[in-house]
Amino acid sequence: MSAPDADGWQRTSPFAALFYIGKIYQAIAKNAVQSLAPLAAFLVAFQGDMKDKLAIGIGAFVLGTVILAVLRYWFFRYRITDTSVLIRDGVFKRTQLDVKFERVQAVNTEQNVVFRMLGLLTVSFDTAGSSGQEGYLPAIHAESARELRDRIRRVPKPISDAANSGEKADRRDAATRTLLRLTAGDMVRIGLSSNRVFLLVVLIGPISEYMEREFGEIVEESAVVEFLTQAQTGLMSGLAFGLLLALGILVLLFSISIAGAFLRFHRYELVADEDVLRSTGGLLTRHEHSVNRSKVQSLHASQHVVLRLFRRFRLRARQASSGRVGRGSDFIVPICTGDLLADLSLEFFPQEFSGLSLDPRAPGFERISPYYLRSRIVLIGVVPALVAIALFWNSSGIAALVALLWIPACAIIVWQKYRRYGILYGQDGLALRSGLIGFSVVAWLHRKVQRVSVTQSPFQRRRDLATVRIFLAAGSAIRIPYLEQAKAKALRDYVLYRVESSEVAWH
Amino acid sequence: MFDNREITLDELPAADDVEWRSLAARYVRRLQVQSLITTTVTAVGVVLLQAAPLPITQRWLFGLAWLLIGASGVSGLLWPFVSVPRKGYAIRDKDILYRSGVFWRTVTAVPFNRVQHVETSSTPLDRYFGLAALQLFTAGGSGGDLKIYGMPADVAESLRLFILEKAGASIERT
Numbered sequence: 197m198s199a200p201d202a203d204g205w206q207r208t209s210p211f212a213a214l215f216y217i218g219k220i221y222q223a224i225a226k227n228a229v230q231s232l233a234p235l236a237a238f239l240v241a242f243q244g245d246m247k248d249k250l251a252i253g254i255g256a257f258v259l260g261t262v263i264l265a266v267l268r269y270w271f272f273r274y275r276i277t278d279t280s281v282l283i284r285d286g287v288f289k290r291t292q293l294d295v296k297f298e299r300v301q302a303v304n305t306e307q308n309v310v311f312r313m314l315g316l317l318t319v320s321f322d323t324a325g326s327s328g329q330e331g332y333l334p335a336i337h338a339e340s341a342r343e344l345r346d347r348i349r350r351v352p353k354p355i356s357d358a359a360n361s362g363e364k365a366d367r368r369d370a371a372t373r374t375l376l377r378l379t380a381g382d383m384v385r386i387g388l389s390s391n392r393v394f395l396l397v398v399l400i401g402p403i404s405e406y407m408e409r410e411f412g413e414i415v416e417e418s419a420v421v422e423f424l425t426q427a428q429t430g431l432m433s434g435l436a437f438g439l440l441l442a443l444g445i446l447v448l449l450f451s452i453s454i455a456g457a458f459l460r461f462h463r464y465e466l467v468a469d470e471d472v473l474r475s476t477g478g479l480l481t482r483h484e485h486s487v488n489r490s491k492v493q494s495l496h497a498s499q500h501v502v503l504r505l506f507r508r509f510r511l512r513a514r515q516a517s518s519g520r521v522g523r524g525s526d527f528i529v530p531i532c533t534g535d536l537l538a539d540l541s542l543e544f545f546p547q548e549f550s551g552l553s554l555d556p557r558a559p560g561f562e563r564i565s566p567y568y569l570r571s572r573i574v575l576i577g578v579v580p581a582l583v584a585i586a587l588f589w590n591s592s593g594i595a596a597l598v599a600l601l602w603i604p605a606c607a608i609i610v611w612q613k614y615r616r617y618g619i620l621y622g623q624d625g626l627a628l629r630s631g632l633i634g635f636s637v638v639a640w641l642h643r644k645v646q647r648v649s650v651t652q653s654p655f656q657r658r659r660d661l662a663t664v665r666i667f668l669a670a671g672s673a674i675r676i677p678y679l680e681q682a683k684a685k686a687l688r689d690y691v692l693y694r695v696e697s698s699e700v701a702w703h
Numbered sequence: 704m705f706d707n708r709e710i711t712l713d714e715l716p717a718a719d720d721v722e723w724r725s726l727a728a729r730y731v732r733r734l735q736v737q738s739l740i741t742t743t744v745t746a747v748g749v750v751l752l753q754a755a756p757l758p759i760t761q762r763w764l765f766g767l768a769w770l771l772i773g774a775s776g777v778s779g780l781l782w783p784f785v786s787v788p789r790k791g792y793a794i795r796d797k798d799i800l801y802r803s804g805v806f807w808r809t810v811t812a813v814p815f816n817r818v819q820h821v822e823t824s825s826t827p828l829d830r831y832f833g834l835a836a837l838q839l840f841t842a843g844g845s846g847g848d849l850k851i852y853g854m855p856a857d858v859a860e861s862l863r864l865f866i867l868e869k870a871g872a873s874i875e876r877t
Contacts, residue, residue, distance in 0.1 A: 516842055516843065645817075646813075646814075646817045646841040646842055646843055647811060647812065647813050647814075647817065647841055647849070648811070648812050649809050649810060649811035649812070650809065650810050651804070651807055651808065651809040651810075652807070652808050652809075653806065653807050654806050654807075657808070667841065667843060668843060669841075669842035669843040670843060671843075685717065685718070685719060686715075688718060688812065689715045689716065689717055689718055690715060692718065692797075692798060692812055692814060693715050693716075695814045695816065695817065696797040696798060696814045696815075696816060698816075702817070702842075703842070
């Protein structure tokens with residue numbers, strides 16, 4: 197790190213080049229075709245045998261990225277003022293970014309293996325309303341990062357959260373409290389419950405199909421050769437082999453997933469620090485994420501099949517998304533018990549969570565109208581089935597009636613979804629439970645709502661029902677289907693009242 | 704002094720007991736003209752295609768195209784008579800309400816103290832009819848910010864200023 201010049205502009209550590217190399221590779225991975233096209237074009241044009249081409253290609257590629265990374269380090273300057281971090285970045289296209297402390301929602305850090313040995317950190321800032329252009333400081337000393345964070349925290353925010361001053365003093369006594377430490381067992385649970393594994397299992401489908409074909413051939417051959425006993429053992433061993441192979445692949449997938457959990461969450465620790473919750477974790481690269489309690493818009497607890505077996509939940513706290521939809525600003529607790537889930541919801545919404553719960557089995561969840569069943573079964577069950585019969589009647593005749601089977605299958609799913617839906621009315625907010633096989637519960641505070649809408653379909657109008665949509669600053673609209681009309685309208689009017697009489701900032 | 708009277712649900716102002724203000728009547732005409740223009744342009748395109756010496760063997764496709772053009776032209780002329788009267792807005796002290804939909808009827812409410820900014824916009828066709836659209840932006844990536852088409856341009860502009868003032872006042876309070 198160079199000493200600041202007269203104006204206070206300084207460079208980061210030269211090791212920042214490492215950070216940029218990572219970033220460049222990421223960019224290349226994202227749009228591989230465009231970024232590698234020039235190199236590929238050159239290689240095609242270049243005369244020589246394959247080996248030379250490859251060597252030159254790889255060499256040019258590595259050299260190019262290294263030069264680019266070093267250049268980016270060289271041109272990167274930052275300056276810390278009393279109110280903001282100024283960043284000058286870019287080799288060809290120069291940009292200057294002004295990260296105002298008061299707009300910083302969270303300071304996140306990342307530390308890979310090399311940086312950890314050198315005591316360096318990469319700092320990135322979550323700011324409100326800056327889509328795409330996030331500020332980051334690559335490879336600065338851990339000490340200056342801590343200083344910077346303290347400084348940002350000391351800046352009085354223009355907006356104040358609920359029930360502040362008095363309570364804040366209480367919290368300061370408690371300084372930092374550790375809320376959760378994940379163990380190796382938790383890593384295994386996270387790995388086993390990863391959605392990605394199930395995605396990969398789907399990919400095994402084609403392989404099993406191939407194996408089936410193989411078995412088919414074995415059976416045919418055996419019939420021809422009439423070595424019945426021998427063939428049978430052949431079939432049996434083939435089956436056993438197939439099963440073993442499938443099992444092996446499954447074990448491999450789960451091991452990869454568990455290893456991934458270790459990589460991401462090793463020594464995961466969740467800490468409450470005044471009005472900030474902070475998580476650190478990771479085996480090689482240590483990630484640190486923080487979230488300001490008052491910035492959280494909604495809490496999502498989910499429990500799918502595997503997590504249900506483990507009696508664990510996954511919690512996502514969503515912050516105001518700045519235009520870009522997606523993960524980005526979600527604060528995630530990968531795994532926690534029911535008790536901790538209750539504690540954590542109180543951490544996020546300290547005084548306004550009364551009557552609410554993120555536990556899908558909590559008492560007090562109210563059902564939606566049973567007319568939901570009827571309309572859904574008709575809409576996605578009966579109508580498509582009849583259409584299918586009409587379409588295939590000419591070609592398939594009576595066999596077209598098979599489509600009728602769709603109706604009970606659909607009815608079961610709709611029934612299950614209906615049973616999952618539940619609404620929990622709290623003092624200051626609402627919790628909505630939904631799901632099919634697993635559970636997911638989302639809870640939010642009325643005063644943070646941005647917009648409400650009430651919709652009625654022709655069918656709902658006849659039955660005095662309505663669907664309410666709640667728009668929060670984070671994520672897409674939350675849909676509460678099939679409420680009684682009076683209830684839906686009362687809910688809307690109450691939410692509007694809470695929003696419009698709220699003197700507390702929602703962000 | 705701090706006052707914290709208990710609120711019973713019946714006391715809350717209901718967002719349905721409002722007098723809906725309808726959109727400008729000429730918005731119907733404007734929609735019809737637009738549909739007429741698009742229909743005509745497509746029709747001319749199909750005529751040219753049909754007349755061109757192209758090796759198209761599936762001539763029945765043109766019949767289908769004319770059917771679709773006819774259907775969309777007729778519905779484009781008739782539908783505004785049905786849909787526009789169903790749309791309307793109401794301004795209350797603390798929020799704006801917008802209703803729309805013929806079959807699926809929706810009432811959306813946007814509190815002024817959640818409005819980030821307000822915009823009016825108009826296409827050349829809008830301006831010919833003296834119309835403008837009012838768009839209210841709230842926080843969040845959910846898109847689909849409230850956009851009300853077919854307001855008289857002067858009403859849209861004065862509403863924009865009114866809502867801006869309301870939104871600004873609420874920001875100062877917090």
